[in-house]
Amino acid sequence: MNTTNLAEALPRVYEQPQEQKTIIALKDVNIYYGSFQAVKQASLDIYEHQVTAFIGPSGCGKSTVLRSINRMNDMIRGSRIEGSVRFHDHDLYASDVDPVLIRRKIGMVFQKPNPFPKSIYENIAWGARINGFRGDYDELVETSLRSAALWDEVKDKLKQNALRLSGGQQQRLCIARTIAVQPQVILMDEPASALDPIATGRIEELILELKNSYTIIIVTHNMGQASRVSDHTAFFMVDEKRRGYLEEYAPTEQLFLNPAHKKTEEYISGKFG
Amino acid sequence: MIQHVGNHPFGKKHRPHEVVIETLLFLFALFSILITVGIAFILVRESFLFFADPDVDLLGFLTGKVWQPMIGLFGFLPLLNATLTTSLIAMLLGIPLGLFVAIYLAEYASDRVRGFLKPTLEVLAGIPTIVYGYFALTFMTPLLRSLFGESRVDIYNTASAGLVIGILVLPMIATMAEDAITSVPKDLRLAAYALGGTSIETTFKVVIPAALSGLSATFLLALSRAIGETMVVALAAGAGPNLTANPFKAAETITGYIVRISGGDVSYNSVDYNSIFALGLVLFVITFTLNLVSRKISGLFHQEYD
Numbered sequence A: 001m002n003t004t005n006l007a008e009a010l011p012r013v014y015e016q017p018q019e020q021k022t023i024i025a026l027k028d029v030n031i032y033y034g035s036f037q038a039v040k041q042a043s044l045d046i047y048e049h050q051v052t053a054f055i056g057p058s059g060c061g062k063s064t065v066l067r068s069i070n071r072m073n074d075m076i077r078g079s080r081i082e083g084s085v086r087f088h089d090h091d092l093y094a095s096d097v098d099p100v101l102i103r104r105k106i107g108m109v110f111q112k113p114n115p116f117p118k119s120i121y122e123n124i125a126w127g128a129r130i131n132g133f134r135g136d137y138d139e140l141v142e143t144s145l146r147s148a149a150l151w152d153e154v155k156d157k158l159k160q161n162a163l164r165l166s167g168g169q170q171q172r173l174c175i176a177r178t179i180a181v182q183p184q185v186i187l188m189d190e191p192a193s194a195l196d197p198i199a200t201g202r203i204e205e206l207i208l209e210l211k212n213s214y215t216i217i218i219v220t221h222n223m224g225q226a227s228r229v230s231d232h233t234a235f236f237m238v239d240e241k242r243r244g245y246l247e248e249y250a251p252t253e254q255l256f257l258n259p260a261h262k263k264t265e266e267y268i269s270g271k272f273g
Numbered sequence B: 001m002i003q004h005v006g007n008h009p010f011g012k013k014h015r016p017h018e019v020v021i022e023t024l025l026f027l028f029a030l031f032s033i034l035i036t037v038g039i040a041f042i043l044v045r046e047s048f049l050f051f052a053d054p055d056v057d058l059l060g061f062l063t064g065k066v067w068q069p070m071i072g073l074f075g076f077l078p079l080l081n082a083t084l085t086t087s088l089i090a091m092l093l094g095i096p097l098g099l100f101v102a103i104y105l106a107e108y109a110s111d112r113v114r115g116f117l118k119p120t121l122e123v124l125a126g127i128p129t130i131v132y133g134y135f136a137l138t139f140m141t142p143l144l145r146s147l148f149g150e151s152r153v154d155i156y157n158t159a160s161a162g163l164v165i166g167i168l169v170l171p172m173i174a175t176m177a178e179d180a181i182t183s184v185p186k187d188l189r190l191a192a193y194a195l196g197g198t199s200i201e202t203t204f205k206v207v208i209p210a211a212l213s214g215l216s217a218t219f220l221l222a223l224s225r226a227i228g229e230t231m232v233v234a235l236a237a238g239a240g241p242n243l244t245a246n247p248f249k250a251a252e253t254i255t256g257y258i259v260r261i262s263g264g265d266v267s268y269n270s271v272d273y274n275s276i277f278a279l280g281l282v283l284f285v286i287t288f289t290l291n292l293v294s295r296k297i298s299g300l301f302h303q304e305y306d
Helices: A003-009 A062-069 A099-105 A120-130 A137-147 A167-180 A197-210 A223-229 A252-257 A262-268 B016-052 B058-063 B077-108 B111-126 B129-148 B158-182 B186-194 B199-210 B212-228 B231-236 B254-263 B271-305
Strands: A022-033 A036-047 A051-055 A079-087 A106-109 A185-189 A215-219 A232-238 A244-251
Touching (some): A036 A062, A036 A079, A036 A215, A051 A223, A062 A079, A062 A215, A062 A244, A137 A167, A167 A185, A215 A223, A244 A252, B077 B111, B111 B158, B129 B158, B212 B271, B254 B271
Parallel strands (some): A036 A244, A185 A215
16 A cells, blocks of 8 residues: 555545534535536544644635635525535534524625625624624723734724724724624634735734634634644645535644645645645 | 928828818817807796796796686796605606616516516617607606596696606616616615625615615706606696695696797797796706716715715
8 A cells, every 4th residue: 555545645634633512514515506516525623722733725615615604605606505514513514503693603804805885883883883793882892903913003082983994904903803792703714815914914913912812713825824823724635526625624733734635735845725 | 291390210200181170079069068058048048038038927927826827826846846746756756766677677587587678778868858748748647547546637737747757767777776786886786795795685775775876966857858848738737826735636847838939839039938938947957966976976976986
């Protein structure tokens, strides 16, 4: 038996030590857009208070899998899912589940900063308002902005339109806005890809701080970023029918230093992608 | 027709046909500007003739409450009042209706419903205004009279005309408002949904406020259109100036009066005849201002997202 076969014989899903608690579990997830299958048989567990990175070449379905976790795929006409996505052991796709309530527990930050064209204050307060938050809004705005490491830069101009902030500040505002709804999980879809290196660095620092309070899943094209911020990395690949699938899932250090699969090694060493 | 200048392989080329076409296009553009300037010039010149008349003074024109050319009273407030009444009623009907149609089209309608609703709106927009005028007279007025009583509603009244103008501007409001709503970036909707917003919350608390400047521009243009609307009011609002706040009474609008005078047998050079140019100038100034403000507002709107 040669080494390639041995690697492929290994289980694709990394066996996690007992002490880490699973918060989200995907099992045999297939996702379709119309007749096109975008994701094939994805199974993985996401662990609480850890940062999990999804990496892989374009079209490998990593963003699609991410959006299936807070049912943002529902927004795309013709999308359909098979298999199960469980959050704290609740099936997120059960017929009596309200996607609106899921999104209040599983927040999302997008690729391009997308603050509302309202004041900084109103951006933070919006989510809390529609949630019927009855507490102190000033305090909520301050804590959220502090958690997103933005308070010192904006505390004197909370009434200013958020669109006047720089790209990096806008993205941290979007993170603050997500935190304000008090989710348990934050999904980040390439949150730094539209930002310059300095702003990217601040987002990465922020992710490391936030993992104490939240579970974070981040999709990234930047392998350096995945290795810097994440505890676990899932490498997605695309098959000959352009379907995405999970190739390898392991603790980040192991996946980058000692990948079990040949394709993973080729991808992280930059042979394709 | 291409000739090199000098011997240089990348030397400038003469392309005479391009110059000819460019000049022609410029002349056409210039022509439309000249027409606009010409119309404005005629309006101003004839208005001067009107205001030069000994019976007329500008203050009396702007503040007078009676318009009776026969006895030399040229206060244009009754006409303006009727114009504003019909336009206001038109907006009260047209804006909410047009906005809801636009929201439905932009945010909720399936492709099938859209494919049916959009052409229907276009048909509505293609109906000649004279038909709307008859519609006001033969359908809306009888409807109002049966609802509110024949003693209370005149046969000619501003309410009927205003409501029908509201229907007339509906396709315009719906189409332009839909454009304003769909040009709100999709990212903002996703952000609202990702924060746990329902579709109603997303539409009314994020999308509509974000589209507000585009929507205001739309409403101003529609108002401008309603103020300038002529056939409906000429047929249904009444012939005879009347300063009243009651929309069930007959009252002649600025445009209605202009139609009556220019179609009637008033002699040229009479004060009556000249008065329509002064009124035309007033209309022109009002609609021109509204259009300018509307352009300004929609310019701001585009700045926000570029």
